[in-house]
Amino acid sequence: MKIPSEMSERIKELAEAISEAERVRVITHIDADGLSSAGIICSILHKEEKQFSVKAIKQLDKDNISELFSNMRSDLLILTDLGSGQADKLPKNKGVCIIDHHQPVSSEILQLNPHFFGIDGSREVSSSGLCYLVAREMGYRDLSPLAIVGAVGDNQDSRGELLGLNKEILKEAEKEGLVIVEKDIRIFGRQTRPLFKALEYTTNPYLPGISGSERGAIEFLEEIGVPLKRGDKWVRLVDLTEE
Structure with missing residues (x-):
């Protein structure tokens, strides 16, 4: 998988931060990509035998930023699928990191965001894809299907195929026998509706x-x-x- 060298270094930093933490709190966006992202991170934390909690929210704003940081008891707070646009409003805390594919603002907080590395986060990789790259760095390649769910849930296959890192993740999942790739018509409710x-x-x-x-x-x-x-x-x- 071709990943820019600076991005690879950032992925390693995130993996190390997770490995070193004992208590982790995960805050994620309440959509398919956000929930898939949290699923990947929480799976890592479970496999690593960390203490962790997770919460899904609609958006990050002034009120819940204050709530999140007023009584922070975890060693590490991970924001997934949100946070990059508000990074300059977050406390400059070494115990905070962001994994997000939305347009970012610069800050001193550790961020894994594709836009910093010349990758289009609206089409080429979702937040769950980024979380999978961290999982992959830590040896957990079985979590790639969740990254695909997140990308599709964020309509990054709207042109009939996945592109960029999403495509690479899909190829890897197929090679590992974790997914089967078939061309089909896009129909809503194939398993649930008449x-x-x-x-x-x-x-x-x-x-x-x-x-x-x-x-x-x-x-x-x-x-x-x-x-x-x-x-x-x-x-x-x-x-x-x-x-």
Whole structure:
């Protein structure tokens, strides 16, 4: 995996900070990338037998910054998928680090942010991808699927593929046998919604006469001979075979 040398050094710094800490608090963003990021970091901490706690928040603002630092009892506070935009407002504390892919501001706080190394954090790597690079540095390569979940959850595959470091992480996960890569149509609710509803809600790609139309989706399935139900259960996309 090609990682800029300065970025590799920053990853090592983060890995060392985690290794040296005994009590760690993780604060993360409450979306797919944030939760995947926290999942990776907490998995590391569990494997390293650290004491840790985790909290998900909507955003970092003046009020919760004050709350976070007023009674800090951990050796290390890790902010994931947030914090880079507010880094100059955080206390200059050696026990704080940020792993974030959003546009950063400079500060003395230890930050792992792709924008500092010429990498586009909006498309090429998510916060969970950055957290995985720290996990990878510490020998935990089995956490790559969470990085892929975070990238996709942040719509970094919106053009039909993953790019940059995301692509490298995906290749690594596939090589390790942790994921299977297949080309497929992007349908929301393939495992949870009746097939006709999943088709109705599909807008990317837009399906003429089907997207936004329950009746159109039902008529399409009837026309090609796919049943709406099997027994008393709705047929989902995941229930279909390739035939």
